[in-house]
Amino acid sequence: MTSPIDKSQLISKLESILPSTSILHQTEDLHPYECDGLSAYRNLPLAVVLPNEIEQVQSILKICNELDVPVVARGAGTGLSGGALPLSDGILLSLAKFKEIIDIDPVQRVARVQPGVRNLAISDAVARYDLYYAPDPSSQIACTIGGNVAENSGGVHCLKYGLTIHNIQQIKIITIEGELLTIGGSGLDSPGYDLLALMTGSEGMLGVIVEVTVKLLPKPESAQVILAAFDDLIKAGKAVGDIISAGIIPAGLEMMDKLAIQAAEDFVHAGYPTDAAAILLCELDGSQAEVKENIKRVQHILEVSGATEVRIAQDEAERETFWKGRKAAFPAVGRISPDYYCMDGTIPRKHLPQVLQTMAKLSAEYDLPVANVFHAGDGNLHPLILYDANIPGELERTEDFGGKILELCVEVGGSITGEHGVGLEKINQMCVQFDALELTQFHAIKKAFDEKGLLNPGKAVPTLHRCAEFGAMHVHHGELPHPELERF
Amino acid sequence: MSKDNSQQIQAHILDAYKIKKALKICGGNSKHFYGHEVDAGSLDVSEHKGIISYEPTELVVTVRAGTLLSELETTLHESNQILPFEPPHFTDKATIGGTIACNLSGPARAYNGAARDFVLGSRIINGKAEDLKFGGQVMKNVAGYDASRLMCGAMGTLGVILDVSLKVLPKPETEITLAHQCDINQAMYNMHQWVKQSLPVTASCYDGSQLFIRLSGSDSSVNSARKIIGGEVIENSPLLWQQIKEQTHNFFKTDKALWRLSLSSNNPPLDIPGDTLYEWGAALRWLKTDSSSAEIREKLETVGGHAVLFRNNTSDTPAFHPLSDGLLNIHKKLKNAFDPQNILNPGVMYKDI
Ligand SMILES: Cc1cc2nc3c(=O)[nH]c(=O)nc-3n(C[C@H](O)[C@H](O)[C@H](O)COP(=O)(O)OP(=O)(O)OC[C@H]3O[C@@H](n4cnc5c(N)ncnc54)[C@H](O)[C@@H]3O)c2cc1C
Ligand SMILES: Cc1cc2nc3c(=O)[nH]c(=O)nc-3n(C[C@H](O)[C@H](O)[C@H](O)COP(=O)(O)OP(=O)(O)OC[C@H]3O[C@@H](n4cnc5c(N)ncnc54)[C@H](O)[C@@H]3O)c2cc1C
Numbered sequence: 001m002t003s004p005i006d007k008s009q010l011i012s013k014l015e016s017i018l019p020s021t022s023i024l025h026q027t028e029d030l031h032p033y034e035c036d037g038l039s040a041y042r043n044l045p046l047a048v049v050l051p052n053e054i055e056q057v058q059s060i061l062k063i064c065n066e067l068d069v070p071v072v073a074r075g076a077g078t079g080l081s082g083g084a085l086p087l088s089d090g091i092l093l094s095l096a097k098f099k100e101i102i103d104i105d106p107v108q109r110v111a112r113v114q115p116g117v118r119n120l121a122i123s124d125a126v127a128r129y130d131l132y133y134a135p136d137p138s139s140q141i142a143c144t145i146g147g148n149v150a151e152n153s154g155g156v157h158c159l160k161y162g163l164t165i166h167n168i169q170q171i172k173i174i175t176i177e178g179e180l181l182t183i184g185g186s187g188l189d190s191p192g193y194d195l196l197a198l199m200t201g202s203e204g205m206l207g208v209i210v211e212v213t214v215k216l217l218p219k220p221e222s223a224q225v226i227l228a229a230f231d232d233l234i235k236a237g238k239a240v241g242d243i244i245s246a247g248i249i250p251a252g253l254e255m256m257d258k259l260a261i262q263a264a265e266d267f268v269h270a271g272y273p274t275d276a277a278a279i280l281l282c283e284l285d286g287s288q289a290e291v292k293e294n295i296k297r298v299q300h301i302l303e304v305s306g307a308t309e310v311r312i313a314q315d316e317a318e319r320e321t322f323w324k325g326r327k328a329a330f331p332a333v334g335r336i337s338p339d340y341y342c343m344d345g346t347i348p349r350k351h352l353p354q355v356l357q358t359m360a361k362l363s364a365e366y367d368l369p370v371a372n373v374f375h376a377g378d379g380n381l382h383p384l385i386l387y388d389a390n391i392p393g394e395l396e397r398t399e400d401f402g403g404k405i406l407e408l409c410v411e412v413g414g415s416i417t418g419e420h421g422v423g424l425e426k427i428n429q430m431c432v433q434f435d436a437l438e439l440t441q442f443h444a445i446k447k448a449f450d451e452k453g454l455l456n457p458g459k460a461v462p463t464l465h466r467c468a469e470f471g472a473m474h475v476h477h478g479e480l481p482h483p484e485l486e487r488f
Numbered sequence: 489m490s491k492d493n494s495q496q497i498q499a500h501i502l503d504a505y506k507i508k509k510a511l512k513i514c515g516g517n518s519k520h521f522y523g524h525e526v527d528a529g530s531l532d533v534s535e536h537k538g539i540i541s542y543e544p545t546e547l548v549v550t551v552r553a554g555t556l557l558s559e560l561e562t563t564l565h566e567s568n569q570i571l572p573f574e575p576p577h578f579t580d581k582a583t584i585g586g587t588i589a590c591n592l593s594g595p596a597r598a599y600n601g602a603a604r605d606f607v608l609g610s611r612i613i614n615g616k617a618e619d620l621k622f623g624g625q626v627m628k629n630v631a632g633y634d635a636s637r638l639m640c641g642a643m644g645t646l647g648v649i650l651d652v653s654l655k656v657l658p659k660p661e662t663e664i665t666l667a668h669q670c671d672i673n674q675a676m677y678n679m680h681q682w683v684k685q686s687l688p689v690t691a692s693c694y695d696g697s698q699l700f701i702r703l704s705g706s707d708s709s710v711n712s713a714r715k716i717i718g719g720e721v722i723e724n725s726p727l728l729w730q731q732i733k734e735q736t737h738n739f740f741k742t743d744k745a746l747w748r749l750s751l752s753s754n755n756p757p758l759d760i761p762g763d764t765l766y767e768w769g770a771a772l773r774w775l776k777t778d779s780s781s782a783e784i785r786e787k788l789e790t791v792g793g794h795a796v797l798f799r800n801n802t803s804d805t806p807a808f809h810p811l812s813d814g815l816l817n818i819h820k821k822l823k824n825a826f827d828p829q830n831i832l833n834p835g836v837m838y839k840d841i
Contacts, residue, residue, distance in 0.1 A: 105752075105754065107753075108752050109683070130684070152630045152634075154628055159627070162601070162605065165605075166605050175814075181812075182812075185794060186751060186752035186793055187750035187771050188597065188598060188750060188768060189591070189641075189750050190794060192815060193638060193641065193819055193822060194604055194637050194641055195815070195818065198634055198635075198638050200634065201630045205633075218684050221686055241545045241546075244545055245545040247568060286686075286709055287686070287688070287709040287713070289709055289712050290709035346626040346627070347626065349545070350545070375628070380627075380628050414624065415624050415629040416631050417629070418627075420630075421630055422631055430632065433632075434632060437620055438620050441620055441825070441826070442633055442635075444826070445633050445825055447821075447825065449818065460632075
């Protein structure tokens with residue numbers, strides 16, 4: 001194994017390339033960086049570095065590579081899976097100072113930005129051209145575009161407009177060796193392998209993103225939202241399928257269950273029907289004529305699917321009110337419970353009834369309430385498990401329950417994470433979704449970029465040892481590549 | 489017709505792996521002209537075919553790679569759905585595996601996205617004969633690296649695609665094509681302007697004298713856009729785009745080298761002698777020319793684009809744009825990660841991978 005890291009040697013090397021104000025290594029300065037949005041896990045790094053030039057990032061990575069120091073990149077730290085959780089023997093590389101929007105090309109409809117630019121800041125900056133950046137995570141006022149690329153983030157509009165991967169054109173990364181690579185191109189494709197796809201969602205494991213060229217969309221001429229209430233969650237789920245099979249792709253199609261509705265209503269007074277078992281929010285956008293026509297069609301579909309109430313937002317203000325409740329759903333649930341744990345599984349939509357029923361059963365078994373918020377259109381569930389971290393054992397029970405939900409998602413053909421990433425949080429469930437050969441292939445990909453395993457080690461892809469210990473190693477076609485592991 | 493031939497394919501690759509024998513992966517062999525000739529024994533994947541599952545309400549189809557593109561499209565049409573990236577066939581033998589392996593997309597690409605944008609998951613066999621599944625059948629999935637998209641455009645060099653899950657979309661209600669007589673500058677201005685106005689443009693092409701714009705969507709939105717754009721409604725809209733997509737249009741009848749240039753759409757016409765056909769809002773340009781590959785590639789590099797020698801490669805010019813040293817290095821390492829014996833389609837894209 002490698003020898004322990006000499007902190008003073010590391011700091012003095014860093015001081016040779018960065019102003020001392022850009023290096024934090026006193027314990028009290030490190031605390032603000034001890035966790036990301038998954039605050040149940042906390043840890044202090046050896047040091048935090050805050051470069052503001054690409055050359056500095058190159059030098060930092062070269063130093064880390066030379067001294068075998070692990071590096072965790074961090075954007076805004078809003079990640080929900082512990083991806084930016086610092087490592088005790090490593091440095092935390094903050095990209096927060098890279099805040100510049102370098103270039104906006106309103107003709108080609110792209111913007112070139114630094115990684116620390118906030119998601120919403122891009123849309124704000126290009127609004128004067130009537131353009132916007134489509135992926136809109138609920139955290140968009142805070143999260144950075146670099147973090148979005150690293151997580152392949154989505155938002156309420158990704159049913160129609162896609163995830164981060166569909167909305168970026170080029171990135172620049174620094175490898176662990178300190179080399180600057182341009183991935184993607186100025187046009188719609190680039191030669192060779194699709195490294196842009198590989199980097200997107202790679203959770204800081206393959207390289208550090210130092211620049212992103214995003215695609216921009218023209219603001220639709222018109223957008224309208226319908227709110228439909230249901231006395232039964234299953235009926236609401238079916239209505240989602242009915243809209244899509246009618247050939248309509250809504251800009252957003254979201255669902256909330258009773259507990260989520262009530263929490264949101266108490267918090268922001270969006271006028272939601274609090275006696276409903278579920279509500280659907282369906283946004284349609286496009287030309288005025290098209291929106292008008294589709295609103296009528298969707299209204300009809302919802303009525304036929306058994307909605308107890310269908311409301312169409314009458315103006316922009318009401319449209320915003322309808323959305324306000326949905327967008328504030330997480331903090332709203334935060335008000336009714338000391339703590340909550342946000343899950344992020346995806347399923348083929350048709351299995352929604354079965355998954356909801358099983359989840360209700362598990363909720364009773366674990367004696368932990370669940371509020372459900374879904375990106376219903378694309379089958380992305382966000383069950384919020386309500387718990388109290390101060391009650392001994394409750395966090396562990398919550399994690400167990402959450403793990404069961406994810407395993408259920410895999411069982412019905414879905415995934416353990418739709419947009420929040422694996423990080424540290426879902427590392428065990430990776431052993432359920434992938435078998436040993438597949439995980440080994442992932443490790444080989446990582447090695448192609450990061451031979452020594454210094455970039456965010458221990459996250460995103462579990463070792464086979466870890467899976468063997470977790471007891472979920474799947475044997476594929478009766479063969480295990482490392483039979484010696486069975487003794488674990 | 490449906491048949492699961494995965495075990496035979498796997499066994500074939502395992503044999504080749506053991507004795508380090510190169511394989512040339514053949515789908516319908518319809519794109520044989522694309523890339524470099526692979527000097528190796530062939531591995532026929534066209535028998536591994538059939539639609540495994542198709543759920544119109546889920547907008548997802550899972551198919552075996554040897555399925556004919558035409559068969560897949562026919563099935564989708566029956567449920568009023570389409571492959572939104574509008575892939576070219578080139579011949580009636582084209583398979584979905586070959587299409588994904590080449591990441592081929594048609595006229596709608598600039599507006600709907602490329603083949604890779606619609607790949608949700610795949611099952612592959614890598615160069616060690618390992619049967620691997622990545623991604624899935626759901627719209628959102630960020631567990632693990634996106635190895636299924638990585639297969640798009642890798643031309644089989646990282647793995648043989650067995651099955652692929654694709655997102656599909658409803659077929660637009662109406663489609664019309666409008667023609668405008670104009671010069672290239674006006675054409676480029678219009679192509680950008682109309683998209684910026686959020687009009688339902690789904691294809692564009694400038695052939696040297698006319699600009700063609702396809703509008704698709706609901707009757708109402710196509711009609712209102714038609715009034716804004718103006719111009720002549722052409723008689724057979726599907727035929728025009730078919731000819732462009734399949735390269736049966738007169739422009740493509742040539743013995744000269746045919747180059748595919750991909751670059752930022754707002755670049756003015758490039759100063760290279762020859763004839764150009766513009767697509768994708770001017771982000772894709774087909775060039776018939778006698779100019780040297782060095783001249784063409786140098787020009788493209790200065791604007792951050794790339795040039796593929798698509799057809800009529802009479803010398804031994806590399807078909808694909810050379811990679812920078814840094815990227816080539818990563819490509820070699822990735823190739824080694826998937827196919828350490830270098831047996832899958834070696835050299836089809838680049839020497840050494
Ligand atoms: C209230 C709330 C709501 C949310 N809603 C959504 C939602 O709707 N949709 C959604 O997808 N997510 C959502 N998230 C999750 C989170 O906001 C996203 O994952 C976001 O993309 C993280 O960005 P960040 O800048 O905070 O990244 P961080 O949390 O700092 O980092 C996330 C990961 O990316 C890596 N990383 C960060 N920057 C870089 C870089 N420059 N180069 C390489 N790696 C890097 C880190 O190492 C880490 O692994 C939500 C979070 C919160 C707290
Ligand atoms: C640049 C270019 C030019 C072309 N020019 C012509 C032309 O002039 N005339 C014409 O008729 N066709 C042409 N083609 C068409 C092309 O050969 C095929 O039509 C197309 O790729 C579709 O599928 P296929 O099944 O026929 O693929 P194939 O031609 O069989 O294969 C295309 C590529 O994909 C790989 N591949 C195929 N199946 C798989 C799989 N399951 N897993 C992994 N890799 C796979 C092959 O090894 C090959 O590299 C051209 C293609 C390209 C890319």
